[in-house]
Amino acid sequence: MSHDIRHYRPLALLALVFAAGCGRAPVEPAPTAKFEMAATRHPVAIRRPAGPPSVPTGTLDEKGRPVTIACANCHATKPAVADAKLGSPLKLFHQGLIGQHGTLSCVSCHNPTDGYASLRLADGKSVPYAEVMTLCAQCHGPQFRDYQHGAHGGMTGYWDLSKGSRVRNNCVDCHDSHAPKYPTVTPAPGPNDRNPSGGGHE
Numbered sequence: 001m002s003h004d005i006r007h008y009r010p011l012a013l014l015a016l017v018f019a020a021g022c023g024r025a026p027v028e029p030a031p032t033a034k035f036e037m038a039a040t041r042h043p044v045a046i047r048r049p050a051g052p053p054s055v056p057t058g059t060l061d062e063k064g065r066p067v068t069i070a071c072a073n074c075h076a077t078k079p080a081v082a083d084a085k086l087g088s089p090l091k092l093f094h095q096g097l098i099g100q101h102g103t104l105s106c107v108s109c110h111n112p113t114d115g116y117a118s119l120r121l122a123d124g125k126s127v128p129y130a131e132v133m134t135l136c137a138q139c140h141g142p143q144f145r146d147y148q149h150g151a152h153g154g155m156t157g158y159w160d161l162s163k164g165s166r167v168r169n170n171c172v173d174c175h176d177s178h179a180p181k182y183p184t185v186t187p188a189p190g191p192n193d194r195n196p197s198g199g200g201h202e
């Protein structure tokens with residue numbers, strides 16, 4: 001008697017569940033909510049120098065703009081002096097450049113194989129000026145890791161990227177490559193600065 005009922009009860013229950021399920025239009029969790037979150041994740045931009053520096057000649061062109069010379073104009077033909085160092089001032093040119101950055105020679109950062117048109121790593125690999133952080137990171141791994149975690153180098157914008165974008169400073173916004181000790185330079189203006197002569201904008 002009760003034997004039979006016990007046997008069929010689970011099946012009957014299952015059938016009921018199926019019937020109920022089929023009778024209703026499927027209700028799915030709104031998938032768009034998820035996609036909207038992803039779409040409003042704003043970007044993180046890193047400020048970088050526009051390109052190779054150049055040397056001002058002190059003269060203006062007919063439109064009043066300063067005339068500058070690219071490094072390679074002089075250095076493509078001049079053999080590189082490998083033992084020139086920051087801290088011992090040059091006599092013939094760049095006299096104003098008196099830096100202090102460990103005891104680094106100029107060619108530990110400036111690439112002598114292309115007339116100083118780029119930077120270079122210790123293995124000789126060329127690095128464009130705009131990627132100067134790759135050069136700094138080579139010798140300052142701990143600070144670069146801190147930077148990547150957000151513990152060094154600051155930012156403007158949003159921690160929460162769903163609310164807005166974030167702009168990170170470049171190492172050289174705060175540290176002068178030739179004299180990187182922090183208090184010797186004023187940090188470059190922030191990215192919201194409206195004066196374009198500050199340079200270094202994205």
Ligand code: HEC
Nearest residue numbers: 053054055069071074080081084090091092093106110116
């Ligand atoms: C008008 C020519 C001229 C321009 C432009 C110029 N330099 Fe020089 N540079 C020189 C001269 C001359 C020396 C040698 C100075 C000395 O020995 O006292 C020199 C020396 C150097 C040195 C020291 C090592 C070496 O090879 O003598 C470096 C590094 C250097 N220049 C980098 C640069 C960079 C980077 C630029 C571009 C931002 C640049 N120079 C633009 C003329 C120039």
Ligand code: HEC
Nearest residue numbers: 053054084085086094101104105106108109132172176177
């Ligand atoms: C630690 C790396 C490093 C060393 C060492 C270094 N430079 Fe530079 N130099 C740079 C970078 C990077 C720039 C581009 C400007 C900037 O981002 O600060 C630059 C810019 C320059 C410029 C153009 C702008 C300016 O300041 O006049 C000249 C000229 C120059 N360097 C010459 C030299 C000379 C000469 C030496 C050696 C006495 C030297 N540098 C050593 C990294 C270095």
Ligand code: HEC
Nearest residue numbers: 101102103108132135136138139171172175177180181182
């Ligand atoms: C070839 C290796 C090398 C490269 C490339 C290099 N540095 Fe350095 N840096 C050094 C050495 C060596 C010191 C001195 C460390 C010391 O005296 O304890 C130093 C010191 C510093 C200091 C501390 C200065 C002080 O007196 O407190 C800062 C900041 C710094 N570097 C920033 C930079 C930045 C920014 C760049 C990229 C433009 C850079 N470095 C590229 C080797 C390097």
Ligand code: HEC
Nearest residue numbers: 133136137140143144147152153154169170171173174182
């Ligand atoms: C927002 C400005 C800022 C930026 C961007 C920045 N730094 Fe610094 N950095 C500082 C300050 C401020 C100090 C001095 C910290 C202190 O005295 O404790 C410092 C110190 C350092 C030192 C000296 C050692 C130390 O930790 O005190 C090194 C090396 C250095 N920074 C490398 C870098 C490198 C490499 C980058 C790029 C990846 C970078 N910094 C980006 C502001 C900055």
